[in-house]
Amino acid sequence: ELRWTRRAAEEAEAVAAISCSGHGRAYVDGVLDNGRPTCECNTCYTGADCSVLLSNCSADVNSGDPLFLEPYWMSHSSESAVVFSGWHRMSYATTDRYQSIELEKHIRYLHAAVGNAITHDKYLVFGSGSTQLLNALVYALSPENSSSAATASVVATAPYYAMYKEQTNLFNGREYEWKGVTSKWMNSNKTNFIEFVTSPNNPDSLLRDSVIAHSSVIYDHAYYWPHFTAIPAPADGDVMIFTVSKVSGHASSRFGWAFIKDENVYNKVLNYMQYNSMGVSRDTQMRILKLFKVMLENIGGDEDIFKFGFNKLRKRWQRLHALVNSSSRFSLQQLSPQYCTYFENIRDPSPAYAWLKCENEEDVDCEEVLTKGGIISRGGMIFEASTRYTRLSLLKTDDHFEMLLQKLKPLVASSKE
Numbered sequence: 001e002l003r004w005t006r007r008a009a010e011e012a013e014a015v016a017a018i019s020c021s022g023h024g025r026a027y028v029d030g031v032l033d034n035g036r037p038t039c040e041c042n043t044c045y046t047g048a049d050c051s052v053l054l055s056n057c058s059a060d061v062n063s064g065d066p067l068f069l070e071p072y073w074m075s076h077s078s079e080s081a082v083v084f085s086g087w088h089r090m091s092y093a094t095t096d097r098y099q100s101i102e103l104e105k106h107i108r109y110l111h112a113a114v115g116n117a118i119t120h121d122k123y124l125v126f127g128s129g130s131t132q133l134l135n136a137l138v139y140a141l142s143p144e145n146s147s148s149a150a151t152a153s154v155v156a157t158a159p160y161y162a163m164y165k166e167q168t169n170l171f172n173g174r175e176y177e178w179k180g181v182t183s184k185w186m187n188s189n190k191t192n193f194i195e196f197v198t199s200p201n202n203p204d205s206l207l208r209d210s211v212i213a214h215s216s217v218i219y220d221h222a223y224y225w226p227h228f229t230a231i232p233a234p235a236d237g238d239v240m241i242f243t244v245s246k247v248s249g250h251a252s253s254r255f256g257w258a259f260i261k262d263e264n265v266y267n268k269v270l271n272y273m274q275y276n277s278m279g280v281s282r283d284t285q286m287r288i289l290k291l292f293k294v295m296l297e298n299i300g301g302d303e304d305i306f307k308f309g310f311n312k313l314r315k316r317w318q319r320l321h322a323l324v325n326s327s328s329r330f331s332l333q334q335l336s337p338q339y340c341t342y343f344e345n346i347r348d349p350s351p352a353y354a355w356l357k358c359e360n361e362e363d364v365d366c367e368e369v370l371t372k373g374g375i376i377s378r379g380g381m382i383f384e385a386s387t388r389y390t391r392l393s394l395l396k397t398d399d400h401f402e403m404l405l406q407k408l409k410p411l412v413a414s415s416k417e
C-alpha cells in the first residue's frame with residue numbers, strides 16, 4: 001500500500017502524460033503555466049503543445065546532446081524511475097570518498113559486460129560530469145612543485161575536443177600549461193607531456209592512440225561504447241575517463257568516472273575532488289545506479305540499449321552518407337565496418353558525429369556554407385582544424401536529424417553535375 005510516495009508518483013505520471021505533440025517534453029520541474037508544467041519544445045517547434053513548426057528555422061546539430069536515447073528510457077519508464085524521500089542521504093558523506101559502493105560495483109559490472117575496459121587493477125573516481133575529471137587529472141599528472149622546468153605540457157592531436165584547451169587555459173595551474181597540438185612536439189626532446197587522447201575521437205569518430213612517446217596519457221573514452229563504435233578490444237590505459245552523458249544519455253545528471261592505475265595519481269584526484277566540490281551529488285549517484293541496473297538487466301536481449309543506440313545511429317549515418325555521396329560538394333570521414341567483440345560480428349559505422357568537409361574551391365568556410373543553408377554546426381576552427389570542416393551532431397532527436405537532412409538536400413543538390 002503506497003503511502004508517502006503516492007503523491008510523487010502521481011505528479012510524475014501526470015506530467016509524463018503531457019504529450020507536447022511528440023516535438024517536446026514537459027518536466028516535473030518545468031516552468032508552470034496555470035499550475036501545469038509547460039512543454040519545452042525541440043528546436044523549430046513552438047506553441048503550447050509544440051505542434052507549430054517554425055518556417056525558415058535552422059536545423060541545430062551543433063551540440064552532442066544525447067537525446068537519441070530518450071525514446072529508449074521512455075519505453076523503460078517503470079524500471080528506470082527513482083523516487084527520493086525528502087530525507088534521502090542528507091549527510092555530506094557516508095563513505096570516505098563520497099562514492100556509492102553499489103554504483104562503483106555496477107560501473108565495473110557494466111564494463112565487464114560490454115568488454116570495453118579492463119578495470120580490476122584500477123582505482124575508480126566519480127566526477128560531476130567527466131568534464132570535472134579532466135582538470136582533476138591534469139592537476140594529478142602534473143609535478144608537485146611549479147618550477148618552470150618541471151611544468152607539464154598539456155597537448156592533444158588535432159582535431160580535438162576544445163574543452164581540453166579551454167579548461168586548461170582557464171584554470172591556468174602553475175604546474176601545467178596548454179602547449180597545443182601534438183604535431184608541434186613529435187620530434188621534440190622535451191619531456192613531461194600530458195596528452196589527451198580521445199578514442200573514438202570527437203569530432204571524427206576515429207579510434208586513436210597516443211602519439212607522444214613517454215607522455216602521461218588521459219584516455220577520454222566518452223564514446224567507447226557499442227552505440228558509437230566497434231569494440232575491438234577492452235581499453236587498458238593507466239588513466240581512462242568515461243561519462244554517463246554518452247552511455248545512457250543523461251548529460252544533465254552530470255556524472256562521469258575515471259579509472260586510474262597509479263595510487264598516487266588516484267589520491268591526488270581524490271584530493272582535488274575534496275577541494276573542488278566535496279564529491280558528486282548522491283541524488284545523481286542513486287539515479288545513475290538505477291539506470292545502470294536497467295542497462296545490465298537488458299544486456300544481450302531485445303531491449304539492449306547498445307542495440308537500440310547502434311541501430312539508431314547506423315541508420316542515421318547510412319542516410320546522411322547516401323545524401324552526401326550523391327554529389328561531390330561535400331565529403332565525410334572514412335569509416336569502415338569493423339569486428340566488434342560486443343556484438344560478436346563485423347558491424348557498420350555508427351558515429352556520434354559527422355565530420356563534413358566542403359570540397360568546392362569557393363566553400364572555404366564550411367560552417368558558414370551550412371549556416372547560410374539553415375544548418376547550425378560546429379566549425380573546424382574550434383577543433384583546431386581547417387575551416388573546410390564542420391561537425392554535425394548525430395546524437396540529437398529524430399526532429400533534429402530529419403531537419404538536418406531536409407536542409408542539407410538542397411545544398412548537396414546545388415552542385416550536382
Ligand SMILES: C=C(NCc1c(COP(=O)(O)O)cnc(C)c1O)C(=O)O
Pocket residue numbers: 062063064065128129130131132161198202220222242243244245251254255256
Ligand atoms: C557534448 C559534447 N562533448 C561532451 C564530451 C565530454 C563531456 O562529458 P560530460 O561527462 O558530459 O562532462 C567529455 N569528453 C568528450 C570527448 C566529449 O565529447 C560535444 O562535443 O558537443
